[in-house]
Amino acid sequence: MAEGRESNLSKDLRYNEAGIDTIVKDCPGIARHRLRLQKRDAVLFFMEALVSKDFIQRDVLGYLLSQDGPVLRDLERYNNVPIGTINKLDHMDQVIDAIMDGQAVLIADGVNQAFSFKVNKKPQRSIEEPATEKDIRGPHNGFIERLEANTALIQSYLKTPALKMRRYETGLRSKTTVGVFYIEGLANPKIIDEFDAKIKAVKTDSAFSPSYLEELIGGHAWTTFPLFYSTERVDKAVAYLLEGRLVILVDGFPQSLSVPSAFVMALQTADDYNIRAIAASVIRLLRFGALFISLFLPALYIAILTFHYETIPLSLLIPLAETRSKVPFPPVVEAFTMELIFEVIRESGIRLPSPIGQTVGVVGGLVLGQAAVAAGIVSNVMIIVVALTGMANFIIPNFEVALAIRLVRFPLMILAAMFGIVGISVGSTILFTHLISLKSLGQPYMIPFFPFNLRDLKDAFIIMPAAIRRSRPTLAQPQQYRRKKN
Amino acid sequence: MSNDLDSINSGQLLTFLFATEVGIGILVLPRTLIKEVGTGGWISIIIAAFLVGIGVICITLLNRMIGDSGFAALPILLGKPLGWVFSVALMLYLVAISSIVLNLFVEVVRIWFFPAASRLTLMLFLLVPSVYMVSKGLRVVALFDGFMYLIMALLALVPLHGIIDGNILFLRPVLQVTIGKLTSGALKSGVSFLGFELLLFFYPEILGKKRLFLTGAGSIAMATFFYVGAFIAAIALFGPVQPAHLTYPLLEISRTISLPIVERVDLLFGGLWVTAITTTISGFLIGLVKAVETRFHVRNRISLTVISIVTVIASLITGSFAEAEALADMIGIVGLAVGVVFPAVLLPVAWLRKGAIKKWHQSK
Numbered sequence: 001m002a003e004g005r006e007s008n009l010s011k012d013l014r015y016n017e018a019g020i021d022t023i024v025k026d027c028p029g030i031a032r033h034r035l036r037l038q039k040r041d042a043v044l045f046f047m048e049a050l051v052s053k054d055f056i057q058r059d060v061l062g063y064l065l066s067q068d069g070p071v072l073r074d075l076e077r078y079n080n081v082p083i084g085t086i087n088k089l090d091h092m093d094q095v096i097d098a099i100m101d102g103q104a105v106l107i108a109d110g111v112n113q114a115f116s117f118k119v120n121k122k123p124q125r126s127i128e129e130p131a132t133e134k135d136i137r138g139p140h141n142g143f144i145e146r147l148e149a150n151t152a153l154i155q156s157y158l159k160t161p162a163l164k165m166r167r168y169e170t171g172l173r174s175k176t177t178v179g180v181f182y183i184e185g186l187a188n189p190k191i192i193d194e195f196d197a198k199i200k201a202v203k204t205d206s207a208f209s210p211s212y213l214e215e216l217i218g219g220h221a222w223t224t225f226p227l228f229y230s231t232e233r234v235d236k237a238v239a240y241l242l243e244g245r246l247v248i249l250v251d252g253f254p255q256s257l258s259v260p261s262a263f264v265m266a267l268q269t270a271d272d273y274n275i276r277a278i279a280a281s282v283i284r285l286l287r288f289g290a291l292f293i294s295l296f297l298p299a300l301y302i303a304i305l306t307f308h309y310e311t312i313p314l315s316l317l318i319p320l321a322e323t324r325s326k327v328p329f330p331p332v333v334e335a336f337t338m339e340l341i342f343e344v345i346r347e348s349g350i351r352l353p354s355p356i357g358q359t360v361g362v363v364g365g366l367v368l369g370q371a372a373v374a375a376g377i378v379s380n381v382m383i384i385v386v387a388l389t390g391m392a393n394f395i396i397p398n399f400e401v402a403l404a405i406r407l408v409r410f411p412l413m414i415l416a417a418m419f420g421i422v423g424i425s426v427g428s429t430i431l432f433t434h435l436i437s438l439k440s441l442g443q444p445y446m447i448p449f450f451p452f453n454l455r456d457l458k459d460a461f462i463i464m465p466a467a468i469r470r471s472r473p474t475l476a477q478p479q480q481y482r483r484k485k486n
Numbered sequence: 487m488s489n490d491l492d493s494i495n496s497g498q499l500l501t502f503l504f505a506t507e508v509g510i511g512i513l514v515l516p517r518t519l520i521k522e523v524g525t526g527g528w529i530s531i532i533i534a535a536f537l538v539g540i541g542v543i544c545i546t547l548l549n550r551m552i553g554d555s556g557f558a559a560l561p562i563l564l565g566k567p568l569g570w571v572f573s574v575a576l577m578l579y580l581v582a583i584s585s586i587v588l589n590l591f592v593e594v595v596r597i598w599f600f601p602a603a604s605r606l607t608l609m610l611f612l613l614v615p616s617v618y619m620v621s622k623g624l625r626v627v628a629l630f631d632g633f634m635y636l637i638m639a640l641l642a643l644v645p646l647h648g649i650i651d652g653n654i655l656f657l658r659p660v661l662q663v664t665i666g667k668l669t670s671g672a673l674k675s676g677v678s679f680l681g682f683e684l685l686l687f688f689y690p691e692i693l694g695k696k697r698l699f700l701t702g703a704g705s706i707a708m709a710t711f712f713y714v715g716a717f718i719a720a721i722a723l724f725g726p727v728q729p730a731h732l733t734y735p736l737l738e739i740s741r742t743i744s745l746p747i748v749e750r751v752d753l754l755f756g757g758l759w760v761t762a763i764t765t766t767i768s769g770f771l772i773g774l775v776k777a778v779e780t781r782f783h784v785r786n787r788i789s790l791t792v793i794s795i796v797t798v799i800a801s802l803i804t805g806s807f808a809e810a811e812a813l814a815d816m817i818g819i820v821g822l823a824v825g826v827v828f829p830a831v832l833l834p835v836a837w838l839r840k841g842a843i844k845k846w847h848q849s850k
Contacts, residue, residue: 307599311750419611421753422599425760429615429630436629437622450629451498 007092013041013109019092020045020099020107030099037064042108045095050102052121060104060117085118097175124149130232130254132399137274142232147179147251150234154181154247157238162186168199170213174206177251178213181237186244188477194441195246195259210248210255220438224407226400227440228257229265236270244478260440262447262475264460266401267291272463281462288461290395293388294405298335299416299424301385305331307420323379332417334378338386339410341368346390443475496694496701498628503681503705505631506769508638508712509762510590511678514811515713516720516735523671525656525726526663528714530671535710537672538679541826542702545685548829549698551836552843555689556829558780562846563835572828573781576686579824580774581793583680583817584767585800588613589810591763592801598737598756609798612760616768617794620775621787624691627772631765637758638712644755645712648719648739656721677818679709681766683825684773687780771797 009016024030033044033056046056089095089105095114098105102120127149130142143150151165162185168178178199182192198217207213210230218227231237232254237247240258248257258265267287272280304311305324312320327334345364349357365387372378389409396402408431415423438445448456456473458464472478494502519527545556552559557576561569592608600608619627682702692698720735723742729735740752748754774793779785804810836843 308750308753311748311753313747313749316747420599421757422595422612422760425757426611426615426764429761429764430618432633433615433619433622433626433630437626444629446629450632452632 008090009092009095009107009112009114011110011112013043013107016092016095016107016114017043020095023092023096024099033061035061035065037108040109040111042106044104044106045099046104046119047099047102050122051104051119055117055119055121056104060106060119064106085116087116089114089116100175122146127153133231133233133236133270133397135233135269135271135274138270139233139235141234143234143237143249143254143256145252145254147177147249150249150254150256151179151181153234154238154241157234158183158241163241166192166196170199170202170204170207172203172205174208176206176208178207179249179251181241181247181249183241183244186242186472186478186480187246188244188479191260191441191443191476192246198441208250208252210250210253210257213248213250214257218440223434223438224404225263225435225438225445226398226404227261227438227445228259229261229398230255230257230400232256233270239270239273242483243472244476244480260443260475261445262440262443262473263401263435263445264448266396266398268459269397273466277463277465284463285461287395287397290392291405293392294396294402295409296412296424296428297385297389297392298339298409299412299427300421301382302331302335302413303416303420303424306417320381323381326376327379327382328376330417331382332413334382335385335413336410338369338372338378338382339389339413341372342386342390343406440475443477447475448473492624492691493693494625494628494691496692496697498625498631499688499692499694499698500701500704501631501634502624502628502769503684503702504708505634505762505765506681506684507679507705507709507766508634509766510587510594510814511675511709512641512712512716513594513734513736513759514590514814515675515678516717516729517732518674519671519717520720520726520730520735522674523663523667525658525721526661526668527671528657528717529661529663530668531675531678531710531713531717533668533672534675534679535706537676537822538682538706538825539703541822541829542682542685542699542706544826544829544833545683546699546702548832548836549685549689550695551833551840552689553847555780556686556832557777558689559836559843559846562842563832563839570781573777576824577774577777577781579817579820580770580777581796581800582813583821584770584774584797585804586810586814586817587763587767587770588797589801589804590807590814591767593807593810594734594737594763595756595760597733599753606798606802609801612764613767613794613798615764616771617790619764619768620771621790624688624772624776627765627768631769633761634765637762640758641755641762642712642715644736644740644743645715645719647743648723649715651742652719652722652724654718654722656726657718673819673822674815675713676822677814678713679706680818680821680825681769682706683821684769686825686829687773687776 007019029048029050031046031048035042035044044056044060087098089098090113095105095107095116098116102122103116104119106115106117124146125144127141127144129140133142141153143153155163160183162183164182164184166180168180170176170178180195180199195217199213202213202216204216207216214226214228215221220227228248237256237258241247245261246259248259267284272284305320309317329337342365345361345368348364349361351357352360369383369387373380373383393402393406396405412424412427412431415427417423419426436444436446436450444451447453448460453474455471456475458469458471459473463469470483471481472483474481515531516527519530523530548556557573560573563569564572588609591612592605595608595612596603596605619630682705685698685702689695694701716736719739720729723739724732724735732738737752740755741750743751745751771793775785775790778789778793782789804813
């Protein structure tokens, strides 16, 4: 019997085979093909579902069994084998890893080495526009679940040898392949090295998703705000690369992460750069307004109706009081009830198939809202406040930031119910302090506001025309700040 | 060595000092000065600004001569026993000023928003953001203080409204004030500039050391601008006598403003002002944290918790609003002594103890 995964391969085929059998016992889909090769017994191991049988039949077996086939020991160096990658393996763990990766592994009697052939054929879907990041203008292609395909997509936009990729394997069990892309000469080497050190320091069972990786590398475990922004859009990822950031792609996931990231990026979309700057600026300002509404409107409603109703002009106060007089609950209970109903409708809509989800949203929103008002549980104004808050939250382009804002809204509502506008001030102070203290791979998350950076304001609240917006954002500390040479 | 999370540049230092200086004073100062000096109170503010400017010069020179903060070098300059006595005294001063600002803060919030609220509840609640900010380090405090520019730009609308809607001629007669009254007014104004003396506690953390004086002077100039504006607005809108009988003249001005969609703008301004005071308290608290760190070599959550509890207890001991206001006048004089007289006295001592300072640096 083989000694274990770390042991060297033996010259005895049966010994090696037994070793592999012990480790892959009960593993699904492992096939073996016995053959006679140069007067030796040999076995070819592979995962049935992950390899191309055409490649194996035509390019591997066909060539190995031919009269002019290579000498086994020199297989790796032999140029005539019509397979792109052949690796020589010396240890049992290398053999197992190669089989699990979807490669075909050849073991022969009398040879204490194995050879792996890259004949993977992982299932992949077609390239489509990401469902959560639709844009009106610009390209409609998004990343898919295959790293190789995603690499090709990036390369199709950046036809330069300066585009580099570092490949990492993370997760002791999941062996997830992570590709880190950057543009040499633009990306800051210190940031690359810092990321390199951090990803190498990840010691975990499985780091198979980008979000998981972000949590492990990004730090700030107790924040709800994403420190590495994810996108499925290829054009956005390419734009981030051109700003000197790193783009991380994980094999098996269509989401890419851009590092470092800033809060303001949550309010930027690819469309902003595909339309005229003035129109884009107006829409950007609308998003900032939506962010404010989404965060503060319910809290302000509670604070004003509970403590500061004298701020409302008399002409508005009377009809407001009339609608409120039918509601037996204080504003905070009313607001929480309606917000929770809204969140329930939203969550149920997401989990259902899209036609049913839409129906649930419409029926739930209209019927429940109308019924709640008729039953005297909430007032008409509250429905407007909650609907406006919910719609405003949808305007925030980044899903994770929108989610964080949704979560933060509730403590603010509680503080408003307890201390009115003072509570909102205290809550906001804590929130902004938290945001200011955040760092994305050592870079300030709230740039260009905190610390203030005039140059980066060209693409913050508003977006300046491309002719003026010639410098890259300072966040990633790119090696070349100016986009064009004068 | 300074912690990297604590290092701040000149711009951040300017913001930090300005945010610490401007707080309660902008509400209280017009009344105090009109009572003390009359319509010439604005001259007292300018005199006070020059006075604290001298303090900034002394602290800058002292820190430069020492190559560290004046506070850190106290045992070297004054000898161990005396150095420790003054260190403890300075720490007690910071506790006192933090607690008095907190107390006055709570009182204003009670008057403005919650007349029936418990003092202790409000104290604890209003201290939370400052303590959280301080727990994140000097740089985060200084960065957050950047909000002060936005807040002050909005709050400046209140005195601007007073000046536009009022009669600026109420300031006449100009210069018909005795030197004695002006001096007394300047000393009373001094409390509104407190915060500049924090330069005595920070030096290794400051990146733009060459611009230390300009930064300190800049923060005083900005604070002076707002104080003078608030004073002129109070006189212009309410006349030369009435502001002396208003607890917070600026608050009363804000109550006269109404917009088509917001009837009581003062409540919204109140919310902004709460954030402004939070920055003032966090400024003094981080000074205290730095002092404790320098002297006792501890910086952790426990020390910050102890400092916060001590501040709350000291605020409760301070007593009623009237007592707190009386103590504020007293602490204003102490603050000027700490920020102006103390560094001025230490300067020649530092010059005489050059050798000891050099040895101290070598031993570090």
